[in-house]
Amino acid sequence: MKKKLDSPIIDDTQPHQINAPSFKGTGIKPQAPFVNDHGVVIGDSKYASENSPLENWSEDTDPEIMAxxxxxxxxxxxxxxxxxxxxxxxxxxxxxxxxxxxxxxxxTDTD
Structure with missing residues (x-):
């Protein structure tokens, strides 16, 4: 069973990002966070994931893995x-x- 990921989107906006644009009225619906093939949560705005190469960096880590x-x-x-x-x-x-x-x-009374 998949764990439901918390979404930082509120009413088609991202209030946690001060300069983030609103998607209201654009026809673009904000999408929920997802887990990529490496087990890293993308789009939750927490910017740290236990399985992220950034959290487990070493001299052997190839930066291309995050492309x-x-x-x-x-x-x-x-x-x-x-x-x-x-x-x-x-x-x-x-x-x-x-x-x-x-x-x-x-x-009124100006003409």
Whole structure:
């Protein structure tokens, strides 16, 4: 039986990362953490896993072992905090109408 992993995602946001973008309204749904082929939890934002090569580093560890897509979480990755990736998310959001107070006539007696 698989152990359920705790997800750091709350309401399509990552509040534990101060500059993390919101996925709300983008059509991209945040994905749950997963365990890769090396038994390392990816995407839980705890950044330490008992089976991680980083936690068991030695002179014999080949850094290439940590290369590839299995080490990258699709929605909980520090790369989303970059300006370029935030712009990609913003482009997916539907444009919002201008902010207005429809019940307030701010132009009264000005014309």
């Amino acid at each position: 590839g897509d299995e080490w990258i979480h699709p929605t909980n990755d520090i790369g989303w905090n970059s300006t370029e990736n935030r712009e990609l998310l913003e482009a997916k959001r539907a444009p919002q109408p201008p902010f207005m107070h429809p019940d307030k006539d701010v132009s």
